[in-house]
Amino acid sequence: MNNSRRDFLKKAGLLSSAAITLPSLQNEVFASSNFNMSGFAAPKIDKVKVAVIGLGMRGPGAVDRLSYIEGVDIVALCDKHADRVTKAQTILTKKGLKEAKAYSGEDGWKTMLKNEELDLVYITTPWEYHAPMAIEAMKSGAHAATEVPMGLTVSEIWEVVKTSEATKKHCMMLENCCYDFFEMLTLNMVRQGLFGELVHAEGAYIHDLLSLNFDKNGYDNMWRLRENIKMNGNLYPTHGIGPIAQCMNINCGDKLTHLVAMQSNDFMMADKARELAATDDFFKEFVGKKYRGNMDTTLIKTEKGKTLMVQHDVTSPRPYSRIHLLSGTKGFAQKYPQEGIAFGHSFVKPEELKKLYDQYTPELVKFIGEQAKEVGGHGGMDFMMDWRMIDCLRNGLPLDQTVYDGAVWSAIVPLSVESVSKNSRTVDIPDFTRGNWKTNKPHDMTLNGGGNTKIRPKVNAKDVQLNVK
Helix, strand or coil, X not given: CCHHXXXXXXXXXCCCCCCCCHHHHCCHHHHHCCCCCCCCCCCCCCCEEEEEECCCCCHHHHHHHHHCECCEEEEEEEECCHHHHHHHHHHHHCCCCCCCEEEECXXXXXXXXXXXXXXXXXXXXXXXXXXXXXXXXXXXXXXEEECCCCCCCHHHHHHHHHHHHHHCCCEEECCHHHHCHHHHHHHHHHHCCCCCCEEEEEEEEECCCHHHHCCCCCCHHHXXXXXXXXCCCCCCCHHHHHHHHHHCCECCCECEEEEEEEECCCCCHHHHHHHXXXXXXXXXXXXXXXXXXXXEEEEXXXXXXXXXXXXXXXXXXXXXXXXXXXXXXXXXXXXCCCCEEECCCCECCHHHHHHHHHHHCCHHHHHHHHHHHHHCCHHHHHHXXXXXXXXXHHHCCCCCCCHHHHHHHHHHHHHHHHHHHCCCCCEECCCCCCCHHHCCXXXXXXXXXXXXXXXXXXXXXXXXXCCCC
């Protein structure tokens, strides 16, 4: 450990075991801190030393995407299963990059944080690990980037916020849907005033994952199915609420105040468990469980009197949809089932929609969009997210998504569960900014001060995401 890192840890009161638990954060350093991370620019990092934790479904794709970005040095890879680390190493070596330091085992990530000098810890593990790992990463002196959601309880989400403020380390929740092309277009159009004052917005995660959730070779130890047993509410709100919350300037001029959630009964998962258990004893432990309902509908109100609707359904046989609907005093936009923009009773014609794309596609998308599509990751939005985060860190710029964004979007999970459990009663939403939403400014979508991070060329035409499990 070098002197600068040791000094950082001493000053923050964090030089202790890497296995510190959440309750231990209730000390003076964390309780008294209220540094505003909105608009915060951390010192520039020319070469970003990155570790990736979790190499199951999402992790290998992250390793692949990050390996294309100049100024990124993937120095450590970690997973509970050693064979996954070995597979992920091939993503680097096939590109002519050096192998990363390998860590594995249940507590391998703790050893990694203790041993390595890291600038960014990229977390792609099951949900329950996101908050503890992000907290420990920041306490070790690194910025944290975590897959969605940021946390599963309001208390642990608060600890993430407090830790970020106390350490002055970013914690960005990797909400990739904020970087989808139509979402970016409509965000810029909102900023330019084309829709007038936004009054209402809708988002969702409607995705038929019934078979995947019951796939023995899918999620490690069937963790996602188990989450659908533990919690009855909107378990995955961030893809839907993230882009519309940015459009509505949540945490930057307005805030979410309260919600009401209503959940249907389960009409599919319990039946699926019984069906599978009839021929495979593996599934017998999942028989007789009370599963979350098919559809959750959560209604949210803001301080300024605007409304949002967020839905979640991962079992019904429906076409994929995140909805992404914006309704303002001058115009309207929706992404699903077909992209459309209207300034009255009818959607604009295709040629006019193209003109809107040409005129209002943000600078970021114009700069990196086509290359992002080539690298991949949900059509390019994953790579655009990763590149943008790295470019901001390298240039000492604020990140597009603050810890407060990740916190309030993630808090919909436990708060919707609470509302459903109380027969759809109203539940207050914490203000993680502690009043700073009144003066916080929306993030800058331009490339001002950045845009100088290059992309490594492909080794060959097939050098794309490997989808290694």
